[in-house]
Amino acid sequence: MNRLTSLSLASALVFVTIGCSNRGEDAAPLDTSVVPSTEPITDSGSDTTLAPESPTIMFGDLESPCGPAIDGIAPVVTADENGGSADAIQVATPSDKGNSFVPGLNGELYDAGIAFEGWCNAQGGIAGMPLKVIDADAKLFEVPVQMENVCANAFAMVGGGWALDDQEFPRFHECGMIDIAGFVVTAGKSQADNTYSPSPNPSNKKDEGWFKWAVAAYPEAMQHFATVYSDILTAQVVEQQYREAAAILGGVTVVDQVPYSSVGETSWLPIAQRLKNSGVRAISLVGVPEVLPQLTKALQELGYKLDLIMVDAGFYADVLINNGGDSVEGVVVRTGFSLFEEADRVLAVRDYLDMMKTYRPDGKVAGLGMQGTSAFLLFATAAKNCIVNNAGVLSRSCIIEEVSKVDEWTGGGLHAQASPGTNTSSPCYQMITIKDGKFTRLYPPLNPTDADRALIPTATITDEGWACDESTLIELIGDYGDVSIGKIAK
Numbered sequence: 001m002n003r004l005t006s007l008s009l010a011s012a013l014v015f016v017t018i019g020c021s022n023r024g025e026d027a028a029p030l031d032t033s034v035v036p037s038t039e040p041i042t043d044s045g046s047d048t049t050l051a052p053e054s055p056t057i058m059f060g061d062l063e064s065p066c067g068p069a070i071d072g073i074a075p076v077v078t079a080d081e082n083g084g085s086a087d088a089i090q091v092a093t094p095s096d097k098g099n100s101f102v103p104g105l106n107g108e109l110y111d112a113g114i115a116f117e118g119w120c121n122a123q124g125g126i127a128g129m130p131l132k133v134i135d136a137d138a139k140l141f142e143v144p145v146q147m148e149n150v151c152a153n154a155f156a157m158v159g160g161g162w163a164l165d166d167q168e169f170p171r172f173h174e175c176g177m178i179d180i181a182g183f184v185v186t187a188g189k190s191q192a193d194n195t196y197s198p199s200p201n202p203s204n205k206k207d208e209g210w211f212k213w214a215v216a217a218y219p220e221a222m223q224h225f226a227t228v229y230s231d232i233l234t235a236q237v238v239e240q241q242y243r244e245a246a247a248i249l250g251g252v253t254v255v256d257q258v259p260y261s262s263v264g265e266t267s268w269l270p271i272a273q274r275l276k277n278s279g280v281r282a283i284s285l286v287g288v289p290e291v292l293p294q295l296t297k298a299l300q301e302l303g304y305k306l307d308l309i310m311v312d313a314g315f316y317a318d319v320l321i322n323n324g325g326d327s328v329e330g331v332v333v334r335t336g337f338s339l340f341e342e343a344d345r346v347l348a349v350r351d352y353l354d355m356m357k358t359y360r361p362d363g364k365v366a367g368l369g370m371q372g373t374s375a376f377l378l379f380a381t382a383a384k385n386c387i388v389n390n391a392g393v394l395s396r397s398c399i400i401e402e403v404s405k406v407d408e409w410t411g412g413g414l415h416a417q418a419s420p421g422t423n424t425s426s427p428c429y430q431m432i433t434i435k436d437g438k439f440t441r442l443y444p445p446l447n448p449t450d451a452d453r454a455l456i457p458t459a460t461i462t463d464e465g466w467a468c469d470e471s472t473l474i475e476l477i478g479d480y481g482d483v484s485i486g487k488i489a490k
Contacts, residue, residue, distance in 0.1 A: 058347075058351075059348060060351055060412025060413035060414065061348070061410075061413050062413075064120075065126065065383070065384045066120035066123040066124065066380060066384075067123050067126075068123070068125075069124065069129075070387070073388065074392050075127045075387045075393075075394060076394065077129070077155060078395060081395060082155040083152060083153035083154055085132075088129065088131060089126060089130070089155055089394065090132045090153060090154050091113075091131065091134065091154055091157065091159075091379070092133075092134040092146075092149070092150040092154035092157050092160070093109055093113035093133055093135070093157070093182075094137075094157060094160030094161055094162045095107055095109045095135075095137050095161070095162075096140045096163050097110060098139040099139040099140040105163070106161060106162075106163070107363075107364050108364040108366040108372070109160045109161060109182045109369065110133075110160065111360045111364050112159060112352075112360075113372060114360050115356050115359040115360035116133075116355065116359075117131050117132065119355045120376075126384055127383075133158075134154055136150055136154075136157070136160065140163055140164065143164050143165070143167035144167060144168075144171065147167075147171045147172060148171070150177060151171060151175035154177070155394075155396065156177070156178045156396065157177060157179040157180070157181065158179075158180045158375055158376055159181075160372060161184065161185065165184060165186055166187075166189055166481075169189075172192070177396075178396045178400055179195045180196050180197070180198070180375045180376075180378055180379040180382075180399075180403065181195060181196070181197045182374075182375045183368065184201060186203075188484070189486055191204065191423065193487055193488045194488070196378070197420060197423075198375050198377075198409055198411055198418065199337075199411075199415050199416075199418045199420075199425075200419070200420060200424055200425050201425060202423050202424075203476070203481060204476050204480070205424065205473060205474065205475050206473070206474055207426060207428075207474070208248075208472050209427065209428075209429045209456075209467060209469050209472040210334035210429060210431060211242075211246050211472075212249055212458075212469065212472050213456060214252075214282065214310055214332075215249070215251035215252060217308075218282055218307055218308045220281070221281040221308050222251055222308075223253045224253065224255050224278075224279050224282065225253060225280070225282045226257065226278065226282075227242055227254065227256075227258065227283065227284055227285075228258045228259075228260060228275075228283050229257075229258070229285070230259070230260060230261075230287045230291075231260065232262045235287060236259075237481065239286050240480070241476060242284055244476055244478050245474045245476065248474050249472065249474070255280060258271055258274060258275065268294045268295050269298045269302070271295060272295060272299045272304065273302060275306070276302060280306065281306060281307045281308070282306060282308040282310070284309075284311060285309070286312075288314065289314065289315045289319050290319055292315065292320060292328065293323040293325075296324055296328050300327045308332065309330070309331045309332065310332045313333065313336065313367070315333050316333050316432065316439065321434060321439075325437075329435070329437075330434060331434050332431050332442060333432050333439070334430075335429065335432060336416045337367050337370055337371070338370075338413060339439070339441065340353075340367075341438070341439055341440065341441075346413055348410075349413075349414065351412070352373055356369070370411070371414075373411065373414065374410075374412075374414050374415060377411055377412060378403065378409060379399070381406075382399045382406075385402045386398035386399060403421060405421055406420050406421040407420075413464070416429065416430075416468070417466075425473060426468075427468050427472060428462070428466035428467065428469075430465060430466055430467060431443040441465070443455070444459075444461040444466070448461045458472075
């Protein structure tokens with residue numbers, strides 16, 4: 001692999017993992033099927049025998065938006081907005097699963113889409129109209145080609161994402177496309193017109209509650225903080241965002257900024273030695289989970305232990321533990337998604353696992369798949385509302401109108417509450433850590449004490465186990481990419 005290709009691949013991997021979780025690919029789906037009773041129900045106060053009512057189908061705490069046709073409404077979708085078809089709602093799910101460098105990359109998005117299609121159609125579709133998922137695999141470098149596929153065949157893009165998502169413009173707007181994305185990457189896509197995400201991640205406003213937590217939990221260490229980041233542009237942008245947010249929040253002194261080669265370091269010992277020589281006590285690493293164990297093992301070899309290693313949601317991955325062993329004990333990960341380890345108490349996680357087991361048993365189970373599922377639930381909810389409120393007519397403009405109204409969304413409990421309609425990141429998060437070789441909740445605890453609540457006085461600890469703090473939604477003013485490419489020309 002030549003250096004240019006390696007850089008492009010590394011760039012794509014950073015794109016995909018920042019803000020996304022891929023933990024769960026080895027998780028065993030739980031059987032949460034509920035078989036409703038078919039026995040007649042007898043009213044004890046009379047001789048009347050009542051027929052059993054059909055149970056309300058739920059996804060987590062969200063009533064299913066799928067179901068049979070509604071009395072008096074014949075749903076239709078305009079053929080010229082639906083690839084020429086009037087038989088099913090055709091949606092395209094972007095991914096990069098077919099690339100030859102990292103086969104299967106983002107494939108959990110498409111798997112979740114196929115599973116949702118099966119789950120929804122088993123209930124009758126959306127108000128009686130079947131859902132059909134179209135594969136929009138860009139294989140990393142074929143975004144323009146797949147954008148033509150989407151424009152020609154799909155009503156909407158739903159539940160997916162491309163690593164190089166800025167390459168879909170201007171064609172995206174030229175064909176009037178809409179997107180309820182599983183994830184977004186570039187600044188242009190994150191603030192694009194007619195694009196919404198169930199858990200938004202705009203480039204200019206981010207939740208940095210994890211820095212406030214770190215300052216509260218490790219005040220001395222955060223006075224000796226360093227960033228370690230890949231030398232590609234995308235990683236540099238994320239690193240700059242970290243530093244700007246930390247400066248706004250306060251309590252952080254950056255003593256070093258350490259780049260590493262995106263095509264691989266011959267040895268990580270020099271970087272480990274540099275951190276030791278600089279007196280660094282806390283770091284955040286920008287990159288992919290395969291990289292961090294190389295640094296932690298080098299630090300271990302030097303006998304130098306950091307007080308805190310904090311990383312973003314993409315590091316919630318089995319590969320971190322598998323490759324890092326005891327060197328990654330204590331690493332802290334920030335996430336906004338519910339944990340697979342807590343599936344016994346979070347119904348939405350169990351429902352996702354059961355949906356995958358039933359309708360895509362060979363598919364990849366992962367956190368990114370939960371993000372895609374949340375996007376499908378959001379789209380289907382909007383589509384049902386359109387059909388009900390517009391005499392059965394489903395249109396792209398109606399989907400945008402409906403989604404823009406949604407200012408509270410959790411995907412049934414798959415993730416912390418966010419505001420898709422305003423493209424605002426969730427102010428809620430949780431910190432997890434590696435303890436005894438397993439991911440486990442760190443903050444906030446499920447049964448918080450007064451001391452836990454006092455750690456960050458501005459944060460509210462919810463019954464669902466999130467720390468929510470509006471004060472840590474930070475407006476960033478740095479130049480982190482061209483947002484104009486995603487705007488409709490006036």
